[in-house]
Amino acid sequence: MKRISSEKTYQVFIYLVVGLLVVISVFPLVYVLGLSLTSETEFLKRGNLMIFPYEPTLTGYRRVLFATDTYVKGLGVSVARVIVGTVTKMICTMILGYMVSKKDLPGNKVLMGMVLVTILYGGGTIPTFLTVSGLGLLNTFWAMILPGLVDSWSVLVFKQFFGNIPKDVLESAEIDGSSELQKFIRIVLPMSKPVLASLGLFAAVGHWNSWFDAAIYLSSKHELFPLQLILRNLLTSANLGAELAADLVGNLEETQTSTSLRMVVVVVGTVPILCVYPFLQKYFTAGVYTGAVKE
Amino acid sequence: MGNVKNAAVAVKKKNFVKRVQKYWVFYILAIVPVAYLLVFRFWPILLQIVLSLKEYSIKGGIWKSEFVGLENFKTLFLDDDFHQIFFNTLRISILRLVCGFFPPIILAIMLFDMSSNKFRRISQSILYIPHFFSWVIVYGIVQILFQSTGYINYILEALGFESVDFLMKSQYFLPILIGSGIWKGMGWGTIIYLAALTGINTELFEAAKLDGAGPLQRIRYITLPGITGVIMFVLIMDLGKLLSAAGTEQILLFYNPTNYTISDVIGTWVYRQGLGKMQYSLGAAVSFFESTIGLILVLLSNWLGKKFAGVGVW
Incomplete structure (x- = not known):
């Protein structure tokens, strides 16, 4: 009797705690979404204490997306850097990962050593900045792509994955005389779908989310600012929201608080991630490096 | 003994050449990522050491600025x-x-x-x-x-x-x-x-x-x-x-x-x-x-x- 009741108590406890954490994870997002749909009249009438507006309005979205081209341009830059950045990063990272996983490839130890050095020792913000600047990449689109072309940790994940592909799978291809490249394209690549999906998602999210590199390398090139940097500038300069609102209010009947305007941009910056998320969720575990845990 | 050793080295060498030939495409593919590592990861490490030992001035740039030791x-x-x-x-x-x-x-x-x-x-x-x-x-x-x-x-x-x-x-x-x-x-x-x-x-x-x-x-x-x-x-x-x-x-x-x-x-x-x-x-x-x-x-x-x-x- 006692055992059953302790099991039950434990289950109730688990469900309560996990349920509470789920609410804490979700609530801010619902609140942000609610604010982004709230008009100022309703905002003022009800105060802040609301979760969702009675009369949702898309004014804020219309304003951000159509009344000015800043955000649309930023969105375009972000999409471009996600596509170009993810594709190039995956190709370069996978090549290195495959090479270091091949024990009979001459020079694989040298490559592995190079990758480990980059994990262990960083060149620092300023020397990297001077390198990018010396190559004439400042204020160009490539300043957001090239400095992070290879992800060293992902090289290790690829190595771990490729190293676990059963030998006989590859040997069977050797018999019908395929070259190493053919083997890689016909056998290894199709098998790597889960790791590729997972690391590709991480790389894409990384590109979508970054603003720091753009802030450093693109200081005088506003038209190349990705959405996250525009949003960051909007959030950190306290009166910029009001200024922007004043700028744009003129031709719109209903005014909206700068808070909800900011939240519109937050939503625009979040939605793409939430859209791809469900499709890639099953691959997450494949991209998590588990290291050399001795059995 | 020396002959056996030489023979072993020769086999190894031949083997090495063979293995390089086997993977030659990958060496070509690796040019870009390896160049990346050298330029964007290793070069800044060197710059960091040099810079930290100098007094950087815009006029002199990294290399011609004054060396100040520690x-x-x-x-x-x-x-x-x-x-x-x-x-x-x-x-x-x-x-x-x-x-x-x-x-x-x-x-x-x-x-x-x-x-x-x-x-x-x-x-x-x-x-x-x-x-x-x-x-x-x-x-x-x-x-x-x-x-x-x-x-x-x-x-x-x-x-x-x-x-x-x-x-x-x-x-x-x-x-x-x-x-x-x-x-x-x-x-x-x-x-x-x-x-x-x-x-x-x-x-x-x-x-x-x-x-x-x-x-x-x-x-x-x-x-x-x-x-x-x-x-x-x-x-x-x-x-x-x-x-x-x-x-x-x-x-x-x-x-x-x-x-x-x-x-x-x-x-x-x-x-x-x-x-x-x-x-x-x-x-x-x-x-x-x-x-x-x-x-x-x-x-x-x-x-x-x-x-x-x-x-x-x-």
Whole structure:
């Protein structure tokens, strides 16, 4: 009797705690979404204490997306850097990962050593900045792509994955005389779908989310600012929201608080991630490096 | 004997040439990534050392600026501001490690023990989401919750308390910084533990139940021992990141001049003072110092892990 009741108590406890954490994870997002749909009249009438507006309005979205081209341009830059950045990063990272996983490839130890050095020792913000600047990449689109072309940790994940592909799978291809490249394209690549999906998602999210590199390398090139940097500038300069609102209010009947305007941009910056998320969720575990845990 | 040895070398050589031929396409493919590593990763390391030993001037550039030896390091070590940012970096990193280490472990065990698979899957999907948000988005959320007219303050006022300007009072900086870090990372942190938990033989749990072991005993004698290796692995990784874990990107968004005395860390200082005011030499010296300590920490924690727990990063 006692055992059953302790099991039950434990289950109730688990469900309560996990349920509470789920609410804490979700609530801010619902609140942000609610604010982004709230008009100022309703905002003022009800105060802040609301979760969702009675009369949702898309004014804020219309304003951000159509009344000015800043955000649309930023969105375009972000999409471009996600596509170009993810594709190039995956190709370069996978090549290195495959090479270091091949024990009979001459020079694989040298490559592995190079990758480990980059994990262990960083060149620092300023020397990297001077390198990018010396190559004439400042204020160009490539300043957001090239400095992070290879992800060293992902090289290790690829190595771990490729190293676990059963030998006989590859040997069977050797018999019908395929070259190493053919083997890689016909056998290894199709098998790597889960790791590729997972690391590709991480790389894409990384590109979508970054603003720091753009802030450093693109200081005088506003038209190349990705959405996250525009949003960051909007959030950190306290009166910029009001200024922007004043700028744009003129031709719109209903005014909206700068808070909800900011939240519109937050939503625009979040939605793409939430859209791809469900499709890639099953691959997450494949991209998590588990290291050399001795059995 | 010499002939045998020579023959062996010859075979090896032939073998080597053969293996190079076998993989020749990959050497060509590797040109771009290897060039990248040399230019964007190794070259800055060299620059960092050179710069930190010189007094950078715009006119002279990196190479023709005056060589000053260890002068920059001397300036740093005698500078009170540097002591402060070093201490801040350590404090924030350690707080993050201590506060952020256990929640994912506990949450993973709770998720694993949930009786309903469906509810577990839904909870996981939702709990992972914040990890994918940028710090900018997280800061946006923090702003509308904690600003003087934010949600938290409306609740406080509704309950009869006075409102607090959380974002402008320095004593709330660390709790908000670390709390939002946990909010973002806790769910994602469970993945590595859940992967290890699914590897535990389920028969062990059944047997324990038959023997009358309660939930706490099961956790203590089966679940925790089953994931000790992974816990150690994560701990090693965290220790190795002790200096870099302060989180420059997040702090750059969250801090403001009212709290620099506790919020300014090595990374933010290098950005603001080094890059912003073109004190390249001093900035390079600071990051040289940071990288070197980071290297020592990683090697040390990896060595400790291999020696005492049988786990290593490589």
